[in-house]
Amino acid sequence: MRHYYKQRFFLLVCFVAGMMTLSSCEKFIDVVPDNVPTIDNAFSIRTEAEKYLFTCYAYLPDEGQYGGNPAFGAGDETWQDLSFHTISTDPLQIAMGLQTAGSPLMESWATMYAGIRDCNIFLENIDKVVDLEPYMKTRWIGEVIFLKAYYHWHLLKMYGPIHIVDKNLPTDVSAEAAKISRVPVDSAVNYITTLLDSAAKLLPPTIQARTTELGRITAPIALAVKARVLVTAASPLYNGNADYTGFKNSDGTLLFNTTYDKQKWVKATAACKAAIEACHAAGIQLYKFDDNITNLTDYMKIEMSIRNSVCEKWNEELIWGSSNSPSDHYMQRLACPRLDPSRIGNQDPMGQLAPTLKIAEQFYTKNGVPIEEDKDYDYANRYALRTVSAAESEKMQVGYETALLHFDREPRFYADIAFDGAKWFMQNGTWNIQARWGQVQAQKNVYGYSVTGYFTKKTVSWKFVIQDGQSSSTETYPFPLFRLADLYMLYAEALNEAEGPSNPDVYKYVNLVRERAGLKSVQDSWSQYSKNPSKYTTQDGMRAIIQQERLIELSCEASRFWDLRRWKRAIEEQNKLVLGWDVSQSSPAGYYRTRPLWSQTFQVKDYLWPIRSSNILVNPKLVQNPGW
Numbered sequence: 043m044r045h046y047y048k049q050r051f052f053l054l055v056c057f058v059a060g061m062m063t064l065s066s067c068e069k070f071i072d073v074v075p076d077n078v079p080t081i082d083n084a085f086s087i088r089t090e091a092e093k094y095l096f097t098c099y100a101y102l103p104d105e106g107q108y109g110g111n112p113a114f115g116a117g118d119e120t121w122q123d124l125s126f127h128t129i130s131t132d133p134l135q136i137a138m139g140l141q142t143a144g145s146p147l148m149e150s151w152a153t154m155y156a157g158i159r160d161c162n163i164f165l166e167n168i169d170k171v172v173d174l175e176p177y178m179k180t181r182w183i184g185e186v187i188f189l190k191a192y193y194h195w196h197l198l199k200m201y202g203p204i205h206i207v208d209k210n211l212p213t214d215v216s217a218e219a220a221k222i223s224r225v226p227v228d229s230a231v232n233y234i235t236t237l238l239d240s241a242a243k244l245l246p247p248t249i250q251a252r253t254t255e256l257g258r259i260t261a262p263i264a265l266a267v268k269a270r271v272l273v274t275a276a277s278p279l280y281n282g283n284a285d286y287t288g289f290k291n292s293d294g295t296l297l298f299n300t301t302y303d304k305q306k307w308v309k310a311t312a313a314c315k316a317a318i319e320a321c322h323a324a325g326i327q328l329y330k331f332d333d334n335i336t337n338l339t340d341y342m343k344i345e346m347s348i349r350n351s352v353c354e355k356w357n358e359e360l361i362w363g364s365s366n367s368p369s370d371h372y373m374q375r376l377a378c379p380r381l382d383p384s385r386i387g388n389q390d391p392m393g394q395l396a397p398t399l400k401i402a403e404q405f406y407t408k409n410g411v412p413i414e415e416d417k418d419y420d421y422a423n424r425y426a427l428r429t430v431s432a433a434e435s436e437k438m439q440v441g442y443e444t445a446l447l448h449f450d451r452e453p454r455f456y457a458d459i460a461f462d463g464a465k466w467f468m469q470n471g472t473w474n475i476q477a478r479w480g481q482v483q484a485q486k487n488v489y490g491y492s493v494t495g496y497f498t499k500k501t502v503s504w505k506f507v508i509q510d511g512q513s514s515s516t517e518t519y520p521f522p523l524f525r526l527a528d529l530y531m532l533y534a535e536a537l538n539e540a541e542g543p544s545n546p547d548v549y550k551y552v553n554l555v556r557e558r559a560g561l562k563s564v565q566d567s568w569s570q571y572s573k574n575p576s577k578y579t580t581q582d583g584m585r586a587i588i589q590q591e592r593l594i595e596l597s598c599e600a601s602r603f604w605d606l607r608r609w610k611r612a613i614e615e616q617n618k619l620v621l622g623w624d625v626s627q628s629s630p631a632g633y634y635r636t637r638p639l640w641s642q643t644f645q646v647k648d649y650l651w652p653i654r655s656s657n658i659l660v661n662p663k664l665v666q667n668p669g670w
Contacts, residue, residue, distance in 0.1 A: 081163060081167060082167075082170075084167070085170040085171050086171070087172070087173055088173045088174045088178075091164075091168065091171045091174065091182075092182075094164055095164065095182050095186065097160055098157065098164055098186050099185075099189065099258075099366060100157075100366070101153060101156065101157025101160070101189070101193060102189070102364065102366045103150060103196060104366075105364055105521060105523060105600060106364050106373065106520075107372075108130065108133065108376060109129065109132065109133070111600050112132075112136060112603060113600035113601065113602070113603035114133060114600050114603075115133030115134055115136075115395075116132075116133040116134070116136035116603060117137060117602060117603040117606065117612070118137070118398060118400065118602075118606075118615055118616050118618070118620060118642060119397065119398065119401055119598065119602045119603065120395050120396055120397055120398065120401075120498065120598075121134075121396055121398050121493055121620050121622065121639055121640070122134055122394050122396065122493060123394075123489070123493050125489060126394055126489040126490075128392065128489055128490070129394075132147040132148050133147075133148065135147055137616075137642065138642070139642065139644070139648075141651075141652065143654065143666065143670040144654075145654070146651060146652050146653075146654055149200075149651065149654065150196060150197065150200060151201070151654065151657070154193045154194075154196055154197050155193075155197075155205070155207065157189065158190055158193050158207050159207070159210055161186050161187075161189050161193070162190070162207065162208075162209055162210045163210065164182075164186045165183065165186055165187070165190070166210070168182065168183060168186075181244065181245065181246060184240075184241045184242075184243070184244025184245040184259070184264075185241070185258060187237050187240050187241040187244070188238065188241035188245070188259045188263070188264050188267075189259070190237060191235075191237035191238045191241065191264075192267065194207075194230065194233065194234050194237075195234050195267065198230050198231070198234065199274065199604065200650070200651040201650055201651050201653065201667065202227055202280075202286075202297070202298070202650045202667060203224040203225060203226060203227055203230065203297040204224055204225065204230055205222050205224055206225050206229070206230060208233075221660075221661040221662065221663050221664075222661075223293065223295070223663045223664070224291060224297060224664065224665065225297075226296060226297050226298065226299065227280055227297060227299070228275070228299055231271060231272070231275040231280075234271055235268050235271055235272060235313075238264050238267060238268040238271070239268065241264045242261045242265050242268075242320075243261075245259055245260050245261040245263075245264055247260060247261050247262065247323065248260060252356070256356055256363070256365060256520070257363060257364065257365030257366065257520060260324070261320055261324075262317065262320045262321045262326065262361055263362040263524065265313070265316055265317035265320045265321075266317045266361050266529055267362075268313050268317065269310065269313040269314040269316075269317040269529060269532055269533075270524070270532060272306070272309050272310035272313045272314075272536075273313075273532045273535065273536050273608075274608050275306055276303075276536065276539065277610075278608070278610040279607055279609070280298070280608070281302055281303060281306050282300060282301055282302025283298060283300060283610070284300050285646050285649075285668070286298035286668060287300050289665075289667075289668055291663070291665055292663055293663075297665075304539075304540065307539040307540040308540045310532075310536040310540075311533070311536040311537050311540045311541075314529065314532050314533035314536050315533060317529055318526075318529055318530070318551075321361055321526055321529065325358065326359065326361055326526050327359065327526065328351070328527060328554060328555070328558050329350060329351040329354065329357045329358055329359035329525075329558075330558065331343050331346035331350050333346070339436060341436050341437075341453065341560070342436065342467060344453045344457075344558075344559065344560040345456060345457040345467070346467075346504070347558055348457035348558070349457050349458075349504065350504070351522075351525060351527065351558075352500055352501060352519075352522055352525075352599065353369075353501070353502070353504065354519065355519045355520065356519075356520065359525045359526045359527065360525055361523075361524040361525055361526060361528075361529065362522075362523040363519070363520025363521065363522055363523065364520050364521045364522075364523050365520050369521045373501065373521075374501065374502050374503060374506055375391045375392055376392055376395040377393065377395040377498035377499070377501050377502050378391045378392075378497070378502045378506055379391060379392075379393030379477075379483040379491075379492065379497050380393065380483060380486075381468070381473035381475075381483075382473065383482045391506075392490035392491070393490070393491060393492050393497050394489065394490055394492060394493070395497075395498045395501075396492035396493050396494040396495075396497065396498070396622065397494060397496040397497075397498055397597075398496070398620055398622060398639075399494060399496075399621040399622055399623070399636060400615075400618070400621065401459065401496070401597060402448075402455070402459060402496055403424075403447065404593055404594060405452055405454055405455035405458070405597075406451070406452040406454075406561070406567075406594065407419045407450055407451060407452065407571075408451060409562075409567055409570070409571035410452060410556065410561035410564075410567035411567050411568060411571050411572045413447075413451075415571075415572045415573050415574060415577075416571050416572065416573075417571060423446055424445070424447040425445055425446070425447060425634060425635075425636065426445070427443050427444070427445065427446070427630050427631065427634060428443070428445070428446045428449060429441060429443050430442045430443075430444065430463060434449065436465070437456045437464065437465060438463050438464055438465060439463055439464075439465060442463045442476075443630045444461065444462055444463030444630070444634075445623075445634045448461055448463060448464070452560070452561060452594075453559055453560045453561075454559050454594055454595070454597075457499065458498075458500040458598055459496050459497060459498060459499055459500070459597075459598075460475045460496065460497040461475065461477070461495060461497070462475060462476060462477040462481075462483075462623070462633065463475065463476070466499060468504050468505075468506065468507075469504050469505050469507075470507055475497065477492065477495055478627065478628050478629070478630070478633045479625070479627055479628040481628075483497070484625065485625060485626070491625070492622075492625065493622055493625065493639060494621075494622025494623065494625070495622050495623035495633070496622070498598050500597065500598045500599075501598055501599075503518075505517040527555045527558075527595050527596070528595075528601070530551040530552070530554060530555055531551070531552070531555065531591065531592045531595060531596070533547070533551050534547070534548050534549075534550075534551045534552045534588050535585075535588045535589075535592070538581060538584050538585060538588060539581075539585070542580075542581040542584075543579060543580070543581060543584040548584060548588075549563065549564055549565060549578075552587070552588060552591055556591070564578050564584075568587075589605075589611075607649055612644055612648070612649065613644050613645070613646065613648075615644075616642045616643075616644035616648075617644050618642065619638045619639075619640070619642075620639040620640040620641075620642060621638055621639065622636070622639055623635070623636065623637060624636075624637040625637075645669060646668070646669060647667065647668060647669020647670055650667040650668075651667070652667055652670035653666055653667060653670070
């Protein structure tokens, strides 16, 4: 069944791309249905209509894949090299500032509107199916309304103001009538959230047929996505952003409301709370590792709870996992280095999805506060060398010399990333990471190594096994499009913006996530260990805490890229040097020197994707995003 809609998706995308190229002078977006007899046949009986339902699903973006989701490589969280020919270079080119309006990279304009077109076709024709049970029809309609909303949301997230295509245009529409304008951001948000509300009322709270239907849409998914949409709409990029003053359609319609509106945070707070309640009612809860490994230490159980909240298939924390875009063999081998010294020649694991030095530094100390704030942490000498003692044996190799930066950090640091001197626990054993020149995990070829000296441990299943020959065996898992910790953070953020930290729930939901990570509460950690002990008592201070907490908890999960944009912090963070260690050195003193990999340049225009220039020429009602 999945093979069918994947194959149909490929054919549809090829068809749409061809039509957009060959007939772009006649119509701007592909929302005019064609091949009407085929459509009639598709809705003649239930089995054919179900195929069309899965066609609607097939447009879901590949958010669990490096080349399908810009958030994996187009920001500042990980870095690779353009010479690594085993991967798409599009994300890295965006990160390097090489995006153009003439040929945008990783664009989704045509594909998403093709998906919206098929969703509209489904909704307009589903009543024709004579053998479809009412309960099934209700559910299918809810799923497709959600998908229609999600495709609009994906476009909004990338492009800002978009076209709203509530219904397909008739087959005899004139070329001029097909040229439609973008709508203001607030109008698009209202439209999308209205669809999500409608979908939630029709969808089941849980998936009952778990062996065949996991990944299909439920009411908690619809409500969680609504919460994300409204939090994004309330965030600085879209709420009171003076950078878009004067951004308007050709008819003078302003596309951004540049006046800050606190009520947007109030609406977002209510949506987050409703989503949390729906998730709890459906049995969704923070994941805790529970395995019959009797010799696992308390610390290692915490680390495995962190790692497996992402990697364990369909675990209890997952609100929405993408079966359409799983974190498969390829993504995991991008992240996992060659762990086994006896198979050092195996080229399958590459370890080249490399976190940058700033990501290593963003994690807290063991006391649960930022490294620059911890009064007990030697921040000034964090790049100095230190030898691992027996007290650190769970996390690092005793007697090994590594950077002071790697000592006395919180469990999420050791769970999410690996470094020279670290240990990597797997189902088939515990492996040592030694990445200096000439060592096991160091560069062996022109590709397939970490350019920063760090490895993305978090997204590698602990069941990943390197076999003899040139292949690896691993358990794939649905990439977490939404998990409960994410929703908790969104709620705390929205509530802090709407009411400030006087509301105890601001702390409650952050502390639930911290507790799972083995940390004390925000109040205790800052009061006892921070150089700024009262930081958490103010709205500004708590905003900074929540943002860093979110960046840590969701690190390496394709979240930072979008969060920095909606907070309007990308222009700050992505105008810094991309740093790593000097991985070509064999001595500790040589290796642990910071090495600049790139000087990023991020401009205001980069907050929104460019619309392809040829589309602007075709449709005079379409205005380009500012700066492009």
